[in-house]
Amino acid sequence: MSTPWHHRYAQRTQRMGSSMIRELLKLTERPDIISFAGGLPAPELFPVEAFEAASSRVLRQHGSKALQYSTTEGYLPLRELIVEKMGRYGIEASVDNVLITSGSQQALDLIGKLLINPGDLILTERPSYLGALQAWRAYQAEFSTVPIDDDGLRVDMLEEALCGGPKFMYVLPNFQNPGGVTLSYERRLALIDIADRYGVPIIEDDPYGELRFEGEHLPPLVVLDADKLNGRQYNFQNEPHSYFKGNVIYMSTFSKTLAPGLRLGWIVAPASVIQHCVMTKQGMDLHTSSFIQMVAYEVAKDGFLTEHVRQIRDVYRERRDIMLAAMSEHFPPGVRWTRPEGGLFLWVTLPDELDSTAVLEAAINHKVAFVPGATFYPDGNTRNSFRLNFSNAQPEQIQEGIARLGQVLHNVIEPMPV
Amino acid sequence: MSTPWHHRYAQRTQRMGSSMIRELLKLTERPDIISFAGGLPAPELFPVEAFEAASSRVLRQHGSKALQYSTTEGYLPLRELIVEKMGRYGIEASVDNVLITSGSQQALDLIGKLLINPGDLILTERPSYLGALQAWRAYQAEFSTVPIDDDGLRVDMLEEALCGGPKFMYVLPNFQNPGGVTLSYERRLALIDIADRYGVPIIEDDPYGELRFEGEHLPPLVVLDADKLNGRQYNFQNEPHSYFKGNVIYMSTFSKTLAPGLRLGWIVAPASVIQHCVMTKQGMDLHTSSFIQMVAYEVAKDGFLTEHVRQIRDVYRERRDIMLAAMSEHFPPGVRWTRPEGGLFLWVTLPDELDSTAVLEAAINHKVAFVPGATFYPDGNTRNSFRLNFSNAQPEQIQEGIARLGQVLHNVIEPMPV
Numbered sequence: 001m002s003t004p005w006h007h008r009y010a011q012r013t014q015r016m017g018s019s020m021i022r023e024l025l026k027l028t029e030r031p032d033i034i035s036f037a038g039g040l041p042a043p044e045l046f047p048v049e050a051f052e053a054a055s056s057r058v059l060r061q062h063g064s065k066a067l068q069y070s071t072t073e074g075y076l077p078l079r080e081l082i083v084e085k086m087g088r089y090g091i092e093a094s095v096d097n098v099l100i101t102s103g104s105q106q107a108l109d110l111i112g113k114l115l116i117n118p119g120d121l122i123l124t125e126r127p128s129y130l131g132a133l134q135a136w137r138a139y140q141a142e143f144s145t146v147p148i149d150d151d152g153l154r155v156d157m158l159e160e161a162l163c164g165g166p167k168f169m170y171v172l173p174n175f176q177n178p179g180g181v182t183l184s185y186e187r188r189l190a191l192i193d194i195a196d197r198y199g200v201p202i203i204e205d206d207p208y209g210e211l212r213f214e215g216e217h218l219p220p221l222v223v224l225d226a227d228k229l230n231g232r233q234y235n236f237q238n239e240p241h242s243y244f245k246g247n248v249i250y251m252s253t254f255s256k257t258l259a260p261g262l263r264l265g266w267i268v269a270p271a272s273v274i275q276h277c278v279m280t281k282q283g284m285d286l287h288t289s290s291f292i293q294m295v296a297y298e299v300a301k302d303g304f305l306t307e308h309v310r311q312i313r314d315v316y317r318e319r320r321d322i323m324l325a326a327m328s329e330h331f332p333p334g335v336r337w338t339r340p341e342g343g344l345f346l347w348v349t350l351p352d353e354l355d356s357t358a359v360l361e362a363a364i365n366h367k368v369a370f371v372p373g374a375t376f377y378p379d380g381n382t383r384n385s386f387r388l389n390f391s392n393a394q395p396e397q398i399q400e401g402i403a404r405l406g407q408v409l410h411n412v413i414e415p416m417p418v
Numbered sequence: 419m420s421t422p423w424h425h426r427y428a429q430r431t432q433r434m435g436s437s438m439i440r441e442l443l444k445l446t447e448r449p450d451i452i453s454f455a456g457g458l459p460a461p462e463l464f465p466v467e468a469f470e471a472a473s474s475r476v477l478r479q480h481g482s483k484a485l486q487y488s489t490t491e492g493y494l495p496l497r498e499l500i501v502e503k504m505g506r507y508g509i510e511a512s513v514d515n516v517l518i519t520s521g522s523q524q525a526l527d528l529i530g531k532l533l534i535n536p537g538d539l540i541l542t543e544r545p546s547y548l549g550a551l552q553a554w555r556a557y558q559a560e561f562s563t564v565p566i567d568d569d570g571l572r573v574d575m576l577e578e579a580l581c582g583g584p585k586f587m588y589v590l591p592n593f594q595n596p597g598g599v600t601l602s603y604e605r606r607l608a609l610i611d612i613a614d615r616y617g618v619p620i621i622e623d624d625p626y627g628e629l630r631f632e633g634e635h636l637p638p639l640v641v642l643d644a645d646k647l648n649g650r651q652y653n654f655q656n657e658p659h660s661y662f663k664g665n666v667i668y669m670s671t672f673s674k675t676l677a678p679g680l681r682l683g684w685i686v687a688p689a690s691v692i693q694h695c696v697m698t699k700q701g702m703d704l705h706t707s708s709f710i711q712m713v714a715y716e717v718a719k720d721g722f723l724t725e726h727v728r729q730i731r732d733v734y735r736e737r738r739d740i741m742l743a744a745m746s747e748h749f750p751p752g753v754r755w756t757r758p759e760g761g762l763f764l765w766v767t768l769p770d771e772l773d774s775t776a777v778l779e780a781a782i783n784h785k786v787a788f789v790p791g792a793t794f795y796p797d798g799n800t801r802n803s804f805r806l807n808f809s810n811a812q813p814e815q816i817q818e819g820i821a822r823l824g825q826v827l828h829n830v831i832e833p834m835p836v
Contacts, residue, residue: 038487039487040486040487041486043481043482043483043485043486044482046481046482046485046486048477048481048482048484048485049477051477051484051485051709052473052474052477052478055470055473055474055477056470056473056474059466059467059469059470059473060470063461063464063466064461064462064464064466065461066466066469066679067461067464067466067469067677067678067679067680068458068459068461068464068677068678068679069456069457069458069673069678069679070679102520102681102703102706102707103703103704105701105702105703105704106702106703108701109701109702109703113556118536131701131704134700134701135701135702137701138531138698138701255487259485259486259709260485260486260487261484261485261486261487261488261707261708261709262485262707262709263520263703263704263705263706263707280556282552283523283526283527283549283552283553283555283556284523284524284527284553284702285520285521285523285524285527285681285703286521286523286549286681287681288520288681289520289679289680289681289707289710290679291469291677291679291680291710291713292707292709292710295709
């Protein structure tokens with residue numbers, strides 16, 4: 001018998017990227033390991049009782065409608081809630097600008113399916129979100145990258161990269177995953193200018209924007225883009241949603257504010273783009289679970305989510321502070337890290353010579369885990385950095401885990417000639 | 419200003435196929451229309467109270483775990499339940515052979531993403547399931563087709579089509595959507611033989627197999643394929659799940675037995691194929707909602723689903739009988755239809771000269787709706803047929819709707835010269 005037919009497809013899934021996230025999520029399940037690896041929210045903050053009450057209310061009020069097929073666009077009251085929520089961040093949208101997705105991972109997949117042809121170049125930050133790289137590798141995208149620093153994307157290096165002719169740019173402006181850094185206001189303006197000049201659309205991924213626990217909120221790129229369009233005095237007759245003629249597709253999620261196990265995210269875009277997205281999503285899963293959407297709405301409504309997000313911010317601020325203080329205490333000289341003003345992650349840079357994957361092996365022996373930085377580089381070539389999550393572990397675990405990690409880093413750094 | 423960048427993508431979503439399903443689902447919402455168009459289960463059978471109790475139990479027993487990220491493969495107890503359920507149909511699987519998907523539409527999308535390169539030929543039944551055509555058009559598949567008759571796929575015409583070199587065959591053996599016909603036992607054996615000879619894998623889509631309300635259950639293709647492999651005495655050392663070395667990927671769903679609004683389906687395949695599927699799904703939505711999977715398990719377990727399916731069969735049998743009797747009474751000579759032994763649909767064939775899309779316009783004026791047959795043909799060229807759903811409407815609605823439709827058909831057929 002010849003090689004089984006399905007062996008031929010191994011190469012394709014390899015191209016989709018390693019199963020690094022999955023393997024790491026498995027690691028985090030080992031109870032003896034203090035894991036800063038996953039991107040998990042703090043589960044003790046999940047409003048479990050509110051979900052129980054909401055599930056009952058949904059089934060009593062809506063009965064079989066909560067369990068029947070529904071429209072691809074998503075549950076209307078949930079889209080209205082998102083519109084109201086977006087409005088608080090200056091994003092003027094209507095329900096026609098909003099599509100519910102099965103988590104923001106589906107939004108990434110959907111955008112890839114709609115926009116990417118094999119061999120297309122996608123411009124990302126360096127490092128960037130692993131899930132986006134994985135989603136788009138499946139469409140045979142190639143990546144070109146621009147580095148980040150403490151003020152986010154190095155916009156001054158953008159034009160050179162744009163000359164490669166990318167299909168779109170992918171940017172996480174707030175508390176970037178994995179870097180933890182935030183794109184400054186000046187760079188946001190410059191980025192919008194350049195994107196408009198080159199006619200290259202921006203995918204603005206904002207899963208953490210609401211989780212700012214320090215400093216001033218900065219306007220989303222989608223808002224600045226719309227301001228720019230308005231400033232040019234385009235003709236907005238018959239265009240009630242003028243904000244959505246622009247160059248930016250915005251996306252976010254309930255995963256970090258309500259619960260990731262729901263798998264609920266959304267895309268905000270010009271209505272015509274949403275129509276294409278709806279047709280694309282229809283072929284992907286028909287629609288996101290009606291029951292889940294109704295339950296999420298029932299939990300989030302009447303200001304509950306807004307209040308709940310305040311609580312999350314307080315807890316995550318405390319955990320970040322504990323982690324930063326522990327790092328200052330335990331990490332050896334020569335190690336640098338970012339100081340995020342929100343979100344779930346910070347980024348550690350080791351001396352150039354070190355490979356964080358090797359450090360991870362040592363760390364696991366010391367019962368502590370993180371994600372090696374190479375995973376977040378499309379070319380995998382930068383190896384001396386890693387990501388730490390500060391949202392999931394308890395304060396005392398953070399202190400203990402960082403102390404262990406400090407010991408590991410002392411072991412690998414101190415023997416080196418200075 | 420030049421054309422907005424996103425206008426360039428209109429062509430791509432057009433290639434994905436029309437939004438026919440969506441437009442039709444919208445039609446069904448007009449309360450004055452008796453719709454046989456959608457593929458909706460009977461909502462009054464949804465176990466709403468069981469879902470309420472299950473949601474509470476899940477949140478009380480599992481707490482935040484029900485709301486946290488989980489593994490891509492799916493909730494283990496649900497996969498075990500599926501294994502047990504598959505076993506009753508002769509499919510010997512282990513949990514390593516099962517992947518939970520966000521409805522079987524996602525399984526179709528996933529299979530397309532894994533297997534289809536632009537221009538690949540996919541062999542389908544003629545007519546075939548619209549959702550599959552839509553999912554695979556997005557990957558730029560081309561279709562070659564083999565007609566069905568009352569015994570399902572015309573296997574005698576298969577070899578000619580296989581000479582075109584299709585990537586895989588897509589077959590719905592039980593109560594096919596839209597035809598309502600079932601592939602006979604003899605043809606199943608012949609199909610497996612030919613598939614094996616040509617080395618062309620089969621995607622066996624079986625959403626309705628459990629809903630047989632008449633006649634004998636027939637073995638799934640995946641079982642016959644495994645029997646054939648076993649008969650050849652392959653070396654099964656170190657291969658505990660010998661059934662899954664074969665040529666068939668099997669897929670099914672909870673949409674027609676539990677509730678479609680959950681968006682829960684599954685793929686059964688060789689473990690190595692499932693591993694590729696898992697990596698693919700990871701980039702698509704990370705995983706299907708943990709909460710939904712737990713709730714579905716909690717409802718389905720301890721034999722509840724098995725008992726519930728018996729009830730569905732009884733109701734659908736009655737509705738089919740009422741529809742068939744009404745058709746015999748009201749439809750004019752020259753109209754033929756299939757007599758399904760299960761499932762949700764039957765298929766009506768008009769005299770060759772008639773176009774069912776034109777008939778639909780007349781039907782809507784008479785406040786009754788169906789899906790024109792052309793939708794289900796990849797080339798759209800066969801126009802004298804349409805699909806009727808008998809699961810969703812109440813008995814009295816079925817009688818009234820078929821009477822109205824009979825009137826419409828008399829109007830269009832009688833004026834024609836005989």
